[in-house]
Amino acid sequence: MLVRKLRLQRGWSQEHLAELVGVSVRTIQRIERGYSPGLETAKALASVFEVDVSTFTSEESTVNKHENPSESATVSDDEKEAMLYVKGIKEFYDHLIMYLVFVVVFGFAFSPHMGFDNFLFKGFAGWGIGVLVHGLVAYEKINLPGLNSRWEKRAVERRLGRKL
Numbered sequence: 001m002l003v004r005k006l007r008l009q010r011g012w013s014q015e016h017l018a019e020l021v022g023v024s025v026r027t028i029q030r031i032e033r034g035y036s037p038g039l040e041t042a043k044a045l046a047s048v049f050e051v052d053v054s055t056f057t058s059e060e061s062t063v064n065k066h067e068n069p070s071e072s073a074t075v076s077d078d079e080k081e082a083m084l085y086v087k088g089i090k091e092f093y094d095h096l097i098m099y100l101v102f103v104v105v106f107g108f109a110f111s112p113h114m115g116f117d118n119f120l121f122k123g124f125a126g127w128g129i130g131v132l133v134h135g136l137v138a139y140e141k142i143n144l145p146g147l148n149s150r151w152e153k154r155a156v157e158r159r160l161g162r163k164l
Contacts, residue, residue: 001075092138
């Protein structure tokens with residue numbers, strides 16, 4: 001979460017950060033989900049963010065940034081929750097864009113005279129309902145059991161047999 005916080009503070013995409021650090025986007029995604037970076041990756045992240053390498057190798061340290069040396073290297077619970085909320089909304093937009101692209105591409109590719117119109121309509125209508133539900137869940141207008149972070153945390157704690 002710390003890497004995500006620092007990246008978002010600078011307005012960088014995961015792709016941009018991966019390029020600066022010299023790693024794959026997948027590596028950045030893993031680190032943002034909580035996996036520990038290797039020593040070389042931690043050194044590169046520290047260099048890019050202008051912080052001490054211990055920021056990424058130990059959990060309790062402070063960031064030594066040139067812009068704001070008093071900023072903490074921790075991510076508060078409310079920051080985590082906000083980042084997860086925004087991540088859910090971003091995933092919804094990705095889903096919506098994919099849906100729209102498929103509707104446009106396949107809607108024009110298969111014209112009604114090919115006999116696929118009824119099949120496509122039903123498929124896209126069903127998928128559209130799925131996108132609508134995804135949006136309602138992402139914006140927390142409906143709360144489906146099993147689809148929120150509180151449930152996820154409880155499930156992880158149940159699996160671990162202890163509190164996170």
